[in-house]
Amino acid sequence: MGFFEQIAAILQQYTPFFLDGIKNTLIIAALSVVLGAVFGTLMAIMRMCKIKPLRWLATAYIEFVRGTPLMVQLMFIFYGLPMVGIQFPDISWIPNFSRFMAGIVAMSINSCAYVAEVIRSGIQAVDEGQMEAARSIGFKYGESMKLVILPQAIRNILPALGNEFVTVIKESSIVSVIGISDLMYSTNGVIAITYRSLPCLAIAACLYFILTFTGSRLIAVLEKRMKHGRQ
Amino acid sequence: MEGNNIIEVRNLCKSFGSLEVLNDINTDFKEKEVVSIIGPSGGGKSTFLRCLNLLETPTSGQIIFNGVDLCSKKIDINVHRQKIGMVFQHFNLFNNMNVMKNLTIAPMKINGKSREEAEEKALGFLKRMGLEDKVNAYPAQLSGGQKQRIAIVRSLMMEPEVMLFDEPTSALDPEMIGEVLDVIKQLAYDGMTMLIVTHEMRFAREVSDRILFLDGGKIDEDRSADEFFDDPKSPRLISFLKKVL
Ligand SMILES: Nc1ncnc2c1ncn2[C@@H]1O[C@H](COP(=O)(O)OP(=O)(O)O)[C@@H](O)[C@H]1O
Ligand SMILES: [Mg+2]
Numbered sequence: 001m002g003f004f005e006q007i008a009a010i011l012q013q014y015t016p017f018f019l020d021g022i023k024n025t026l027i028i029a030a031l032s033v034v035l036g037a038v039f040g041t042l043m044a045i046m047r048m049c050k051i052k053p054l055r056w057l058a059t060a061y062i063e064f065v066r067g068t069p070l071m072v073q074l075m076f077i078f079y080g081l082p083m084v085g086i087q088f089p090d091i092s093w094i095p096n097f098s099r100f101m102a103g104i105v106a107m108s109i110n111s112c113a114y115v116a117e118v119i120r121s122g123i124q125a126v127d128e129g130q131m132e133a134a135r136s137i138g139f140k141y142g143e144s145m146k147l148v149i150l151p152q153a154i155r156n157i158l159p160a161l162g163n164e165f166v167t168v169i170k171e172s173s174i175v176s177v178i179g180i181s182d183l184m185y186s187t188n189g190v191i192a193i194t195y196r197s198l199p200c201l202a203i204a205a206c207l208y209f210i211l212t213f214t215g216s217r218l219i220a221v222l223e224k225r226m227k228h229g230r231q
Numbered sequence: 232m233e234g235n236n237i238i239e240v241r242n243l244c245k246s247f248g249s250l251e252v253l254n255d256i257n258t259d260f261k262e263k264e265v266v267s268i269i270g271p272s273g274g275g276k277s278t279f280l281r282c283l284n285l286l287e288t289p290t291s292g293q294i295i296f297n298g299v300d301l302c303s304k305k306i307d308i309n310v311h312r313q314k315i316g317m318v319f320q321h322f323n324l325f326n327n328m329n330v331m332k333n334l335t336i337a338p339m340k341i342n343g344k345s346r347e348e349a350e351e352k353a354l355g356f357l358k359r360m361g362l363e364d365k366v367n368a369y370p371a372q373l374s375g376g377q378k379q380r381i382a383i384v385r386s387l388m389m390e391p392e393v394m395l396f397d398e399p400t401s402a403l404d405p406e407m408i409g410e411v412l413d414v415i416k417q418l419a420y421d422g423m424t425m426l427i428v429t430h431e432m433r434f435a436r437e438v439s440d441r442i443l444f445l446d447g448g449k450i451d452e453d454r455s456a457d458e459f460f461d462d463p464k465s466p467r468l469i470s471f472l473k474k475v476l
Binding site: 127129130132133134135136137138139140143147148151152 | 284286309310312313315316317319321322323324325326327336337340341382385386389
């Protein structure tokens with residue numbers, strides 16, 4: 001049997017496995033990015049605020065998370081949280097809920113740091129003169145932010161946030177090591193049954209690529225549309 | 232020149248770290264006075280202007296605007312800034328708003344003007360400048376000269392008591408300088424109090440009551456416009472004028 005026949009045979013039999021993996025990968029990525037965006041926004045605000053200890057804390061967090069491997073962070077959360085008494089309950093109608101949560105927490109913690117940087121650089125990319133003009137005309141700092149700076153920053157931030165989502169889809173393959181049934185985990189499962197690792201990995205690679213490529217095309221369309229509106 | 236002092240600058244000093252940019256500046260600006268500020272690049276002209284509306288916080292000294300010390304912690308600087316218009320070298324129109332929004336947002340949000348009132352006033356200004364077809368344009372769609380004239384109108388919408396111009400024509404293509412200078416001349420004619428940092432010597436002589444030469448953080452010469460050019464006293468000004476004229 002040739003390589004492509006093997007792939008066809010595997011797909012014929014195990015497509016539901018892969019689809020289930022895709023579903024979980026997307027759920028994990030989406031939840032992680034949403035949580036990462038919420039907490040990343042808070043983190044970015046802390047990093048830019050006037051209160052020095054908060055700023056220091058946020059900077060330390062961001063640098064530390066970005067400077068350590070996701071794998072280590074994941075293990076740390078998965079084994080560490082139960083040790084300090086934090087345990088996610090098992091919910092009967094969602095299999096493996098506690099593992100799932102550990103994965104999402106770790107991915108969110110990681111994503112939060114990157115999103116914070118995305119937001120900060122999006123705001124700082126807005127020309128300083130915009131804030132000066134707003135302040136010189138009599139707007140308070142907060143008003144200037146809301147009316148002038150953030151509407152411009154959002155155009156830098158949204159596409160970068162989309163890219164973050166694409167990155168998280170890829171990076172999330174790591175959660176399979178703690179037994180979360182994402183796409184990578186399903187792939188390993190099919191390999192264990194069929195003993196055909198290369199065709200299975202080729203399928204997984206294609207599926208990941210379809211997810212990320214679709215994602216980045218969607219972002220590009222969104223970006224273009226935002227540019228068309230103004231400027 | 233008659234009239235009350237609208238801005239009094241007392242012992243103004245400004246340093247950035249160890250760099251002393253303004254060194255004990257004292258001067259007054261009277262109502263309806265037009266004063267140009269001239270000097271070499273890096274001499275502190277922008278810093279001086281930005282201290283007047285506290286975009287830069289003076290290291291020491293006082294800025295007294297209509298009798299109120301703007302450096303005092305007790306005042307709300309935002310209220311006073313509304314009355315001090317500022318026009319920047321790079322225009323700084325709000326890029327996320329069209330022309331009409333640029334002009335009306337401050338009067339509406341800060342002064343609580345109705346949309347109708349603000350738009351009618353904005354349209355009046357735009358018509359006078361022949362820019363009424365640009366109401367819906369975004370800044371990126373305008374020429375430099377158009378942007379700067381609209382930036383001037385944006386300040387005027389707040390009915391300022393004094394206008395600060397920081398090299399309003401330095402970022403413009405030569406053919407657009409005239410249209411902006413004409414607007415400023417018209418304002419002078421209408422009696423607006425103005426401080427203008429500029430490198431346009433002929434314009435400065437024509438429009439100013441008084442010219443300051445700011446060099447090395449000090450006012451090195453403070454004369455009427457004609458005397459400034461015809462009878463300069465400061466050696467540094469004399470050599471500066473030799474270079475630029
Ligand atoms: N925010 C700042 N931080 C540090 N140095 C500054 C800052 N703004 C201006 N300076 C310095 O102050 C000096 C005067 O600058 P400026 O007022 O812009 O001069 P001018 O407008 O006359 O060219 C320059 O040496 C400049 O580098
Ligand atoms: Mg300057």
